[in-house]
Amino acid sequence: xxxxxxxxxxxxxxxxxxxxxxxxxxxxxxxxxxxxxxxxxxxxxxxxxxxxxxxxxxxxxxxxxxxxxxxxxxxxxxxxxxxxxxxxxxxxxxxxxxxxxxxxxxxxxxxxxxxxxxxxxxxxxxxxxxxxxxxxxxxxxxxxxxxxxxxxxxxxxxxxxxxxxxxxxxxxxxxxxxxxxxxxxxxxxxxxxxxxxxxxxxxxxxxxxxxxxxxxxxxxxxxxxxxxxxxxxxxxxxxxxxxxxxxxxxxxxxxxxxxxxxxxxxxxxxxxxxxxxxxxxxxxxxxxxxxxxxxxxxxxxxxxxxxxxxxxxxxxxxxxxxxxxxxxxxxxxxxxxxxxxxxxxxxxxxxxxxxxxxxxxxxxxxxxxxxxxxxxxxxxxxxxxxxxxxxxxxxxxxxxxxxxxxxxxxxxxxxxxxxxxxxxxxxxxxxxxxxxxxxxxxxxxxxxxxxxxxxxxxxxxxxxxxxxxxxxxxxxxxxxxxxxxxxxxxxxxxxxxxxxxxxxxxxxxxxxxxxxxxxxxxxxxxxxxxxxxxxxxxxxxxx
Amino acid sequence: xxxxxxxxxxxxxxxxxxxxxxxxxxxxxxxxxxxxxxxxxxxxxxxxxxxxxxxxxxxxxxxxxxxxxxxxxxxxxxxxxxxxxxxxxxxxxxxxxxxxxxxxxxxxxxxxxxxxxxxxxxxxxxxxxxxxxxxxxxxxxxxxxxxxxxxxxxxxxxxxxxxxxxxxxxxxxxxxxxxxxxxxxxxxxxxxxxxxxxxxxxxxxxxxxxxxxxxxxxxxxxxxxxxxxxxxxxxxxxxxxxxxxxxxxxxxxxxxxxxxxxxxxxxxxxxxxxxxxxxxxxxxxxxxxxxx
Numbered sequence: 001x002x003x004x005x006x007x008x009x010x011x012x013x014x015x016x017x018x019x020x021x022x023x024x025x026x027x028x029x030x031x032x033x034x035x036x037x038x039x040x041x042x043x044x045x046x047x048x049x050x051x052x053x054x055x056x057x058x059x060x061x062x063x064x065x066x067x068x069x070x071x072x073x074x075x076x077x078x079x080x081x082x083x084x085x086x087x088x089x090x091x092x093x094x095x096x097x098x099x100x101x102x103x104x105x106x107x108x109x110x111x112x113x114x115x116x117x118x119x120x121x122x123x124x125x126x127x128x129x130x131x132x133x134x135x136x137x138x139x140x141x142x143x144x145x146x147x148x149x150x151x152x153x154x155x156x157x158x159x160x161x162x163x164x165x166x167x168x169x170x171x172x173x174x175x176x177x178x179x180x181x182x183x184x185x186x187x188x189x190x191x192x193x194x195x196x197x198x199x200x201x202x203x204x205x206x207x208x209x210x211x212x213x214x215x216x217x218x219x220x221x222x223x224x225x226x227x228x229x230x231x232x233x234x235x236x237x238x239x240x241x242x243x244x245x246x247x248x249x250x251x252x253x254x255x256x257x258x259x260x261x262x263x264x265x266x267x268x269x270x271x272x273x274x275x276x277x278x279x280x281x282x283x284x285x286x287x288x289x290x291x292x293x294x295x296x297x298x299x300x301x302x303x304x305x306x307x308x309x310x311x312x313x314x315x316x317x318x319x320x321x322x323x324x325x326x327x328x329x330x331x332x333x334x335x336x337x338x339x340x341x342x343x344x345x346x347x348x349x350x351x352x353x354x355x356x357x358x359x360x361x362x363x364x365x366x367x368x369x370x371x372x373x374x375x376x377x378x379x380x381x382x383x384x385x386x387x388x389x390x391x392x393x394x395x396x397x398x399x400x401x402x403x404x405x406x407x408x409x410x411x412x413x414x415x416x417x418x419x420x421x422x423x424x425x426x427x428x429x430x431x432x433x434x435x436x437x438x439x440x441x442x443x444x445x446x447x448x449x450x451x452x453x454x455x456x457x458x459x460x461x462x463x464x465x466x467x468x469x470x471x472x473x474x475x476x477x478x479x480x481x482x483x484x485x486x487x488x489x490x491x492x493x494x495x496x497x498x499x500x501x502x503x504x505x506x507x508x509x510x511x512x513x514x515x516x517x518x519x520x521x522x523x524x525x526x527x528x529x530x531x532x533x534x535x536x537x538x539x540x541x542x543x
Numbered sequence: 544x545x546x547x548x549x550x551x552x553x554x555x556x557x558x559x560x561x562x563x564x565x566x567x568x569x570x571x572x573x574x575x576x577x578x579x580x581x582x583x584x585x586x587x588x589x590x591x592x593x594x595x596x597x598x599x600x601x602x603x604x605x606x607x608x609x610x611x612x613x614x615x616x617x618x619x620x621x622x623x624x625x626x627x628x629x630x631x632x633x634x635x636x637x638x639x640x641x642x643x644x645x646x647x648x649x650x651x652x653x654x655x656x657x658x659x660x661x662x663x664x665x666x667x668x669x670x671x672x673x674x675x676x677x678x679x680x681x682x683x684x685x686x687x688x689x690x691x692x693x694x695x696x697x698x699x700x701x702x703x704x705x706x707x708x709x710x711x712x713x714x715x716x717x718x719x720x721x722x723x724x725x726x727x728x729x730x731x732x733x734x735x736x737x738x739x740x741x742x743x744x745x746x747x748x749x750x751x752x753x754x755x756x757x758x759x760x761x762x763x764x765x766x767x768x769x770x771x772x773x774x775x776x777x778x779x780x781x782x783x784x785x786x787x788x789x790x791x792x793x794x795x796x797x798x799x800x801x802x803x804x805x806x807x808x809x810x811x812x813x814x815x816x817x818x819x820x821x822x823x824x825x826x827x828x829x830x831x832x833x834x835x
Contacts, residue, residue, distance in 0.1 A: 054742045081745030093733050094740035097678070098685035099663060105754040106741075109674065112749035119754060140688060158744065342703040368705035381693070381700035384725045395704075415732050433705045 145176025420451025612639025780806020
């Protein structure tokens with residue numbers, strides 16, 4: 001049965017020359033799981049908002065959207081509110097009430113459902129999602145992943161037939177994101193809910209979806225099962241850069257046969273198609289300077305007197321001029337370590353030295369002048385003004401000295417920029433203080449693949465300028481692609497350090513998709529480029 | 544098997560306001576003593592002896608209030624002594640003691656009340672009045688801490704970027720005011736998304752109902768009825784004037800008639816209700832446990 005049908009949809013925002021969505025037509029059957037991808041600004045969010053009447057933006061709209069055969073405009077209020085559920089990107093901002101149970105009840109309360117019915121439905125939902133344990137908690141006590149699951153559950157209690165999700169996992173760490181995706185897949189299979197989801201973290205979601213929709217500049221350029229879409233677009237590296245690693249290896253090698261999507265399929269693709277007589281790439285010698293930029297020596301820190309140690313004897317040396325990357329799971333203390341180095345938190349024992357000088361010897365905030373700067377995880381907290389220009393003028397940043405171009409953003413409000421643009425403007429602001437040591441907390445959070453590649457370029461050019469960069473991240477693919485050395489953080493200290501190719505080959509679970517795909521077949525392939533290089537040097541097997 | 548604080552919040556609220564209402568609208572000294580002692584004992588029974596600081600605060604306040612009246616008010620016939628050419632009278636001293644007992648007693652009751660009425664009980668009670676009011680309260684309860692957390696985040700982000708250049712107060716204030724102005728923008732921005740999320744979930748399509756997390760059981764109804772009945776008797780006694788007490792110009796009181804005596808006993812019983820419930824619960828529990 002056709003749940004959603006979009007015919008020749010064109011939409012133009014007021015006072016905008018070109019339409020944000022151009023001639024889009026597609027339809028979704030009951031129980032279909034569709035993923036919508038495309039670069040930032042390609043019109044994904046606008047399209048999704050057109051599918052839910054309450055959120056349809058103001059502007060000039062042509063074409064039609066119908067739900068179960070009825071045009072959206074003719075649906076009654078209650079069906080329109082309950083039959084399509086919408087989950088947005090930011091987990092915090094879309095929650096309405098202070099308690100988990102109240103958030104679950106919110107939608108049903110709005111529809112005037114009798115109280116006993118509400119109790120039954122949210123009890124059911126809480127049991128299905130395993131929310132029971134945090135049912136009585138405050139929403140603010142939940143982790144990002146839990147909040148997003150709560151948002152999903154709060155929409156599902158209204159028993160929607162169509163779920164629309166706008167980049168729901170962008171703000172989550174990889175484990176929470178994978179959980180979230182798995183939950184969606186389960187919903188689709190157990191209840192044949194129809195799902196359409198915009199996403200740029202495609203590694204987990206593309207292998208499980210039924211249909212991949214690709215948007216470019218407002219038009220829909222592909223709509224088919226994922227393997228077919230990727231085969232069709234294998235020349236377009238700008239679109240493919242967010243796809244699963246197996247698919248990128250396939251495209252990088254010219255794309256013969258069926259496109260692999262998962263690690264398992266990727267391994268089969270490589271082992272059946274390419275030899276392994278040349279097993280390893282040469283190890284890059286990483287020569288570091290002798291000067292230490294940042295040094296932790298037996299650092300202990302806890303937030304509360306009777307709490308547990310968050311930093312538990314942390315010792316680490318970062319050399320000047322390095323791109324250093326700290327990886328680790330949620331709650332392992334990575335961010336705390338960074339905040340301690342930035343002087344925001346005070347360790348109760350041990351010492352932290354920045355360029356050989358103890359933190360407490362930097363008096364009168366001289367630490368933040370020409371020495372160290374930190375970019376927090378939530379870049380919105382960096383902005384204080386109404387335009388980018390005012391923002392940069394305030395701190396005396398010169399755009400011509402930056403290794404990248406942001407001149408086209410100067411007159412916009414910082415909150416209106418995309419995640420990647422915000423990151424670049426925030427970085428420009430931080431660089432104005434001319435730091436020699438830059439601390440970055442999750443710089444890839446919420447960025448699409450193209451913005452990540454750009455970020456890698458920017459970080460490399462900062463190294464050329466002699467700036468030391470210490471990055472904390474969950475994102476193993478990103479760490480493998482840009483860092484000089486990586487460290488694994490666990491239980492409040494560093495458990496292993498190494499040059500990325502060696503580091504990720506030694507890890508067998510916490511490592512990149514390519515490393516998992518080629519383990520035992522090649523010795524040290526870590527990134528997609530490594531795999532492509534090794535495969536092509538070995539050549540195709542004759543079969 | 545519920546302790547008093549687990550009774551239906553509406554019944555508990557009615558009980559609290561009965562106890563404090565009588566204390567606030569009467570000035571009969573025996574009622575004040577009952578309220579003060581009852582309030583202090585109730586608070587101590589709930590918290591043990593761990594809240595020393597709060598007790599000290601309440602009793603220091605009691606002393607200040609009791610002493611302030613005779614020093615400021617010079618009404619009354621019986622002059623005890625003259626200080627700085629002003630007479631200090633017995634009546635003013637007694638009046639001071641009486642009103643201090645009233646205020647501190649009510650403060651003790653409200654301290655216990657805020658401990659018992661967690662935010663969701665408060666929502667339940669306001670929801671019974673109006674579901675919309677309850678929603679606004681719930682959103683405010685979420686938003687206030689959210690605002691202060693964001694403010695702390697922005698401040699530390701700005702600090703690590705060198706917004707506060709020098710370590711002095713003027714620079715700090717300048718920085719803080721800039722942070723405040725962007726916080727307002729952030730709150731509005733946040734509000735738009737929250738509003739979208741509310742609308743997407745059907746806010747405003749229908750008259751709101753409210754999920755009830757607390758039901759009325761027989762015991763709740765009994766508590767409610769008992770509170771109202773005892774309140775009625777006491778209020779009748781206070782209202783009819785049989786518990787009038789005059790401090791000025793000299794202390795004079797009507798000898799309580801039957802209604803007055805009934806009122807005093809009813810107020811005593813009202814204050815004893817939680818203790819009766821707790822005792823009943825613990826006795827029953829002991830009996831049930833002996834059978835396990």
